[in-house]
Amino acid sequence: MTIVVEATYENGVLKPSEPLPLNEREKVRVTIDHDADWRVHRVRATAGLLGWTGDAETVERIALDPELDIDAAP
Numbered sequence: 001m002t003i004v005v006e007a008t009y010e011n012g013v014l015k016p017s018e019p020l021p022l023n024e025r026e027k028v029r030v031t032i033d034h035d036a037d038w039r040v041h042r043v044r045a046t047a048g049l050l051g052w053t054g055d056a057e058t059v060e061r062i063a064l065d066p067e068l069d070i071d072a073a074p
Contacts, residue, residue: 039064 003021007014014030022028043063044056052059062068 005020006017008017009015040060043060050059
């Protein structure tokens with residue numbers, strides 16, 4: 001199972017921004033993506049797959065709009 005979640009590094013501990021579906025003391029492997037603008041890079045890297053013909057700023061605005069976030073949908 002793969003879970004992607006944002007976390008904050010605070011006092012030597014990574015604190016996830018949301019609860020994780022893990023058991024207490026469950027061992028996991030962590031990959032750190034330290035790039036603060038990873039969302040923008042991901043949008044730019046995949047924009048061509050959409051066949052987008054508009055400008056880059058518009059597709060970034062649409063892709064990064066929290067109201068349009070597919071994970072936040074009910």
